[in-house]
Amino acid sequence: MPSQASSAPIIEVSGLTKAYGERTVVDGVSFEVGEGEIFGILGPNGAGKTTTVECVEGLRVPDSGRVRVAGLDPVADHDRVTELLGSQLQESELQAKITVREALELYSSFYRTPADWRPLAERLGLTDRLGARFAKLSGGQKQRLFIALALVGNPRVVVLDELTTGLDPRARRDTWELIEEVRAGGVTVLLVTHFMEEAQRLCDRIAVIDKGRIAALDSPEGLIGRAANPSVMSFVPSAPLDPAELAALPGVGSVGDKRGRIEITGTDETVNAVITLLVRRGITAGQLHVVDATLDDAFLDLTEERTPADEDGRETASAATA
Numbered sequence: 165m166p167s168q169a170s171s172a173p174i175i176e177v178s179g180l181t182k183a184y185g186e187r188t189v190v191d192g193v194s195f196e197v198g199e200g201e202i203f204g205i206l207g208p209n210g211a212g213k214t215t216t217v218e219c220v221e222g223l224r225v226p227d228s229g230r231v232r233v234a235g236l237d238p239v240a241d242h243d244r245v246t247e248l249l250g251s252q253l254q255e256s257e258l259q260a261k262i263t264v265r266e267a268l269e270l271y272s273s274f275y276r277t278p279a280d281w282r283p284l285a286e287r288l289g290l291t292d293r294l295g296a297r298f299a300k301l302s303g304g305q306k307q308r309l310f311i312a313l314a315l316v317g318n319p320r321v322v323v324l325d326e327l328t329t330g331l332d333p334r335a336r337r338d339t340w341e342l343i344e345e346v347r348a349g350g351v352t353v354l355l356v357t358h359f360m361e362e363a364q365r366l367c368d369r370i371a372v373i374d375k376g377r378i379a380a381l382d383s384p385e386g387l388i389g390r391a392a393n394p395s396v397m398s399f400v401p402s403a404p405l406d407p408a409e410l411a412a413l414p415g416v417g418s419v420g421d422k423r424g425r426i427e428i429t430g431t432d433e434t435v436n437a438v439i440t441l442l443v444r445r446g447i448t449a450g451q452l453h454v455v456d457a458t459l460d461d462a463f464l465d466l467t468e469e470r471t472p473a474d475e476d477g478r479e480t481a482s483a484a485t486a
């Protein structure tokens with residue numbers, strides 16, 4: 165289980181706004197991340213997640229609002245922030261011909277107190293690819309190299325955007341363990357992810373961003389509790405039940421009948437009311453299942469439906485400040 169953040173915020177974002185041309189893609193975003201916390205940013209495609217973290221990294225200049233990393237302005241104090249913040253690279257940022265070993269040595273040389281890259285490479289399953297050129301690596305190997313390079317400077321804060329995209333299930337689990345170890349060493353992790361399982365497993369708190377605004381900010385459990393229908397109950401009744409009577413019970417979201425199996429979504433109160441009704445009628449519930457909503461359910465409830473227009477207008481992103 166994730167542990168809670170311990171101390172003062174190491175990342176502070178307040179009223180952050182960023183537009184590309186006429187289009188505001190980050191619209192008044194505020195959050196704080198405590199030192200040693202794993203903080204997730206979750207949201208639909210085009211919601212403004214990457215733009216937000218690029219402002220934290222100092223790769224983009226906010227139009228308005230305030231961003232601080234360890235009290236430093238990521239744009240004005242870019243060099244000092246770079247020293248304490250590790251970022252996951254994008255593919256275009258490494259030369260095709262560089263070998264894994266050369267990349268690890270090169271990135272180590274950027275920092276005053278780098279980590280020993282060898283155990284990191286070992287931990288990420290890269291040891292037998294040290295002589296391989298970047299262009300010859302598989303997608304998963306490139307991804308693992310990017311994670312190693314984000315960590316090689318011994319950062320206080322690491323920003324991981326799409327941490328495990330392209331990794332197979334075993335590599336994904338190994339990576340999660342590595343991130344937990346990194347945090348256990350006191351490193352703060354800012355994680356952009358599309359994987360609910362990843363967010364639920366790793367994050368202490370999650371900001372759900374939708375259309376450039378924070379739709380919710382809570383622990384994974386807190387977000388799940390906000391799902392419109394946190395419980396789903398299903399059973400096969402021993403005698404017919406009136407759907408209208410079930411629908412009138414407290415907190416009911418929906419009532420369905422799938423070939424004799426009743427499915428009711430609602431709250432804990434709904435579950436208790438259904439059981440009371442069944443007992444009163446002398447009806448037994450065969451094959452009874454009650455399951456909690458998942459982070460997926462909460463996510464869908466908290467974010468609006470996308471339209472293709474939301475995805476339009478992307479220009480080529482560059483690492484330079486824009």
Ligand SMILES: Nc1ncnc2c1ncn2[C@@H]1O[C@H](COP(=O)(O)OP(=O)(O)OP(=O)(O)O)[C@@H](O)[C@H]1O
Pocket residue numbers: 184189207208209210211212213214215216474475476477478479480481482
């Ligand atoms: N350099 C840019 N120029 C113009 N528009 C951009 C640029 N970069 C991003 N956008 C647009 O800004 C919006 C937010 O993009 P951003 O990459 O921050 O979203 P995201 O939440 O990270 O999305 P995804 O999950 O798809 O990576 C999108 O509509 C995108 O098309």
